[in-house]
Amino acid sequence: MLETVTPMKTEASDALSETAQKGDAERRGRKASKEVRQLQLIEATIDSLAKRGYAETTMADVADGAGLSRGIVNFHFESKEKLLIATLQHMYDEYSAHWRTALQKAGDDPARQLQHLVWADFDRSICNKRKLAAWLAFWGEAKSRPTYQALSSSRDAYYQQVFIDLCTTLKQSGGYAYDPQVIALALSAMLEGLWLRLMMGTEDTTRETALQSANAFLASAFPKHYD
Amino acid sequence: MLETVTPMKTEASDALSETAQKGDAERRGRKASKEVRQLQLIEATIDSLAKRGYAETTMADVADGAGLSRGIVNFHFESKEKLLIATLQHMYDEYSAHWRTALQKAGDDPARQLQHLVWADFDRSICNKRKLAAWLAFWGEAKSRPTYQALSSSRDAYYQQVFIDLCTTLKQSGGYAYDPQVIALALSAMLEGLWLRLMMGTEDTTRETALQSANAFLASAFPKHYD
DNA sequence: CCATATTGAATGAATGTTCAACAAATGGTG
DNA sequence: CACCATTTGTTGAACATTCATTCAATATGG
Numbered sequence A, B: 001m002l003e004t005v006t007p008m009k010t011e012a013s014d015a016l017s018e019t020a021q022k023g024d025a026e027r028r029g030r031k032a033s034k035e036v037r038q039l040q041l042i043e044a045t046i047d048s049l050a051k052r053g054y055a056e057t058t059m060a061d062v063a064d065g066a067g068l069s070r071g072i073v074n075f076h077f078e079s080k081e082k083l084l085i086a087t088l089q090h091m092y093d094e095y096s097a098h099w100r101t102a103l104q105k106a107g108d109d110p111a112r113q114l115q116h117l118v119w120a121d122f123d124r125s126i127c128n129k130r131k132l133a134a135w136l137a138f139w140g141e142a143k144s145r146p147t148y149q150a151l152s153s154s155r156d157a158y159y160q161q162v163f164i165d166l167c168t169t170l171k172q173s174g175g176y177a178y179d180p181q182v183i184a185l186a187l188s189a190m191l192e193g194l195w196l197r198l199m200m201g202t203e204d205t206t207r208e209t210a211l212q213s214a215n216a217f218l219a220s221a222f223p224k225h226y227d
Numbered sequence C: 001c002c003a004t005a006t007t008g009a010a011t012g013a014a015t016g017t018t019c020a021a022c023a024a025a026t027g028g029t030g
Numbered sequence D: 001c002a003c004c005a006t007t008t009g010t011t012g013a014a015c016a017t018t019c020a021t022t023c024a025a026t027a028t029g030g
Helices: A011-022 A034-052 A059-066 A072-076 A080-105 A110-121 A129-142 A146-152 A157-174 A180-200 A207-221 B011-022 B034-052 B059-066 B072-076 B080-105 B110-121 B129-142 B146-152 B157-174 B180-200 B207-221
Strands: none
Touching: A034 A059, A034 A072, A034 A080, A034 A129, A059 A072, A059 A080, A080 A110, A080 A129, A080 A146, A080 A157, A110 A157, A110 A180, A110 A207, A129 A146, A129 A180, A129 B129, A129 B180, A157 A180, A180 A207, A180 B129, A180 B180, A180 B207, A207 B180, A207 B207, B034 B059, B034 B072, B034 B080, B034 B129, B059 B072, B059 B080, B080 B110, B080 B129, B080 B146, B080 B157, B110 B157, B110 B180, B110 B207, B129 B146, B129 B180, B157 B180, B180 B207
């Protein structure tokens, strides 16, 4: 199962582990490894996207946020566009790795697997104001930028297929009536919709209530599998 | 029930009906009523948002799209920001009027009302590539712009309350177990999530499959009310 | 003729990119 | 180890471009 993870680009997370090795002290020093500096700039980009939105995110703001000079971003990333693509790729990789790990840890029971995938979606490390805001900023631009499209739906075709497969299995073991593909779409759309509400800061939606609603859906769609 | 509609700002839709009265011929003529011209510019703004996204939408592009000169937008709307707010307000009003009308036409049966609300969400007049793309463009900027926040969640607090009320009624008549508030959130989040998929142009989601999934949700959540 | 609408060029501010100068690390050499 | 040369990273100012806004001139309808 981890085999399917490897084909993804994971330079960013490699750089992350390197950060941990070298410690935070060096991050501010003059010399830092290329990957560390790039990651630092990517984090500053996420900050800026979250705070100011896509349209208002400037190179200067990113550089300031990282505590570095103006020209530095064009040195590490060729252009603003490439910085943004690298940032999106980083977030995509992180999200993918997260749900794949969650799935792997869930064991073999499909009901448990589905439950863990739902939980993974609302995990603090993935689902927090800063990152959700950055996601939304990208989504807003995705349809008009072909380069973003493949990366911007954090949940990709493979993710969707996993959902369909799980729903198919549950259908057989529970004797449910509906089309697994249809119910899988309903489920994943609801998860994205709950994210959307969290992103927008709708008052009535918190991480807890969102998770509660997701579980209510599971319970009503698969009554034999969830309490 | 229609009483609750009136307090909303509906200048835009009034202007729309005026368009119909004066016909399309005058739209290109030198003189057109203030409201008609403003609506024309708003439509051009939606076009631009859909085609180029928020960040790339320029005053020049809007003016070109409307077939008018560069300075015209600042004459009718004071600034770019006010043009965008007016556009968002227009879309918000249209969406609100649409679901309220649908609800009104559904009669008194709550199950029927809920079904009609779902249908309304996927009606062609509301749910088409152009408008969905424009919505997404606004959503992407909403969290970082306080002015947008109130208007950008097309489904507002009152809409959500209607859902909760309907779920409460169905719960009583059907003897379901769950918390109406929780299931209402799941339902409305799923609708938004399906919109999101349509917005992003995910291959596996069309207006038909989205509607199918929404209905599957209704059937599994309220089995006694929907075949 | 007056009020109003419209034009399009001028203006100025914001911002992405470039680049010459500078600093720091690296590595080879005596 | 000391010294220098080369590579690599970093800075900040200069540059060019894009774009919202302004406004004087012009056109239009009443």
